[in-house]
Amino acid sequence: MMGARTVALQALLAGEKQGAWPDGFLKKAIRSAGLDSRDGALCTRLVFGVLQNRRLLDFYLAGLSKTPLEKLELPVLELLRLGAYQILFLDRVPDHAAVNEAVGEARKRARNPRAAGMVNGILRSLSRQKEELVPPEDLGVGYSHPDWLVEAFRARLGEETEALLAANNTQPATCAQVNTCKGDTLSLIDDLRGAGVTAEPHPWLSDCLLLEDTGDLERLDAFQEGRFYIQDAAARLAVWAADPRPGMEVLDACAAPGGKSFTAAIAMGNRGRVVSCDIHPHKIALLQTGAARLGLDCVVPQLQDGKSCKEEWLDSFDLVLADVPCSGLGIIRKKPDIRYKDPKPLARLPEIQGEILANVARYVKPGGVLLYATCTLLREENEGVVEDFLAKRKDFTLEPFSLPGRFAGAEEGMVTCWPHRHGTDGFFMARLRRKGKEKRYD
Numbered sequence: 001m002m003g004a005r006t007v008a009l010q011a012l013l014a015g016e017k018q019g020a021w022p023d024g025f026l027k028k029a030i031r032s033a034g035l036d037s038r039d040g041a042l043c044t045r046l047v048f049g050v051l052q053n054r055r056l057l058d059f060y061l062a063g064l065s066k067t068p069l070e071k072l073e074l075p076v077l078e079l080l081r082l083g084a085y086q087i088l089f090l091d092r093v094p095d096h097a098a099v100n101e102a103v104g105e106a107r108k109r110a111r112n113p114r115a116a117g118m119v120n121g122i123l124r125s126l127s128r129q130k131e132e133l134v135p136p137e138d139l140g141v142g143y144s145h146p147d148w149l150v151e152a153f154r155a156r157l158g159e160e161t162e163a164l165l166a167a168n169n170t171q172p173a174t175c176a177q178v179n180t181c182k183g184d185t186l187s188l189i190d191d192l193r194g195a196g197v198t199a200e201p202h203p204w205l206s207d208c209l210l211l212e213d214t215g216d217l218e219r220l221d222a223f224q225e226g227r228f229y230i231q232d233a234a235a236r237l238a239v240w241a242a243d244p245r246p247g248m249e250v251l252d253a254c255a256a257p258g259g260k261s262f263t264a265a266i267a268m269g270n271r272g273r274v275v276s277c278d279i280h281p282h283k284i285a286l287l288q289t290g291a292a293r294l295g296l297d298c299v300v301p302q303l304q305d306g307k308s309c310k311e312e313w314l315d316s317f318d319l320v321l322a323d324v325p326c327s328g329l330g331i332i333r334k335k336p337d338i339r340y341k342d343p344k345p346l347a348r349l350p351e352i353q354g355e356i357l358a359n360v361a362r363y364v365k366p367g368g369v370l371l372y373a374t375c376t377l378l379r380e381e382n383e384g385v386v387e388d389f390l391a392k393r394k395d396f397t398l399e400p401f402s403l404p405g406r407f408a409g410a411e412e413g414m415v416t417c418w419p420h421r422h423g424t425d426g427f428f429m430a431r432l433r434r435k436g437k438e439k440r441y442d
Contacts, residue, residue: 004039005082005101008046012078015337022047022337037215049085051336052169055144057084059136064122075109076119083123088130095127143169148343152378167420168332173210176228177236177263179294180207181270183227191222204405205233226294231259234417234427239263241401241429242371246271248318253306253360256283258290260321265296277304306356313363318439320364324353326374326381330426333419353385361393366436370396373429382428383414399433
């Protein structure tokens with residue numbers, strides 16, 4: 001049986017060698033290793049902690065290693081990072097335990113027979129010196145964000161930049177939305193607490209819960225009964241801004257994993273139709289499974305590319321949701337490795353986003369609504385795409401909307417949710433109305 005640290009090492013190596021997403025890899029690896037909830041939580045904390053603090057860990061390790069870090073074997077480097085993270089950030093893990101685990105793994109994995117001794121020496125030195133370490137002045141190093149991303153955030157936030165970087169390195173509670181078609185919030189809270197889950201109402205969003213100590217969520221009776229689903233508050237707000245009503249014809253153009261389709265269907269009281277699209281057959285299967293679990297038979301999953309025009313859908317939908325593929329730089333809290341993406345391929349994203357928006361806009365009925373959304377914080381993928389679209393489509397205009405809580409920009413029709421301000425994922429939404437006679441729904 002493998003321990004938490006061994007599985008954590010496997011996850012980090014898989015990310016470096018195979019480009020595996022840590023969250024997806026960890027879920028399978030923890031189950032495969034038979035880790036209990038406590039060790040599973042430690043394993044996840046180790047992986048996320050190393051990724052959240054990688055530049056900072058390397059900064060301190062480089063000052064103690066005689067060999068440049070880039071010349072070390074990858075397993076040895078990851079073991080040093082794991083050991084350093086435990087020594088510097090985890091009070092409940094004794095330093096000697098972190099050192100011994102790393103040395104033992106180095107003996108098994110390193111080709112260089114001297115690697116274990118080197119790991120032992122570096123980590124013991126770090127343990128002795130940790131109270132005297134001087135934090136780096138550079139924000140990118142201190143909060144382990146690449147320099148280009150720090151500058152992009154600084155251009156938008158100025159003095160708030162450090163607060164955002166710090167928020168990106170936190171571990172948020174799991175956010176769950178209540179399926180009010182299957183029960184009420186208070187009963188769900190009671191049942192979750194009875195199952196050992198810490199469940200608290202969201203501070204400003206109704207029928208939304210913050211969960212901790214969940215273990216494997218999918219094994220909970222309430223989950224299997226379809227009484228809740230996982231979705232960040234910001235994504236729910238985007239559907240709130242779109243304002244779906246019972247009886248509407250709704251298109252979710254880039255739907256997987258389905259949260260916004262499910263939110264729209266629940267807001268509609270499961271009356272009307274939500275066509276929920278993706279380009280991957282296996283994701284269509286996930287949408288079908290999710291809708292069936294939640295009992296939302298108005299959700300109709302369909303294989304469809306957002307960039308390809310479907311003639312029979314022209315001028316057919318009261319509401320079109322376009323949560324387009326993006327850089328994902330608003331969900332760094334949940335996917336900490338996203339920050340290390342190569343920025344060069346991201347430059348083409350606004351073009352792709354614009355193509356999708358232009359295509360799906362043709363499906364909106366005259367008088368209908370188009371909701372554009374991303375989970376990124378870069379202006380060129382957000383306001384820039386919307387402004388370019390409006391310059392070409394004079395029959396669409398931005399429309400104000402209301403949200404719970406304080407969100408600047410709602411009066412103008414565009415809102416950005418910020419992790420450090422709102423406690424949500426970083427998220428952008430814009431509500432656009434097509435000119436024409438608006439159909440009224442109760």
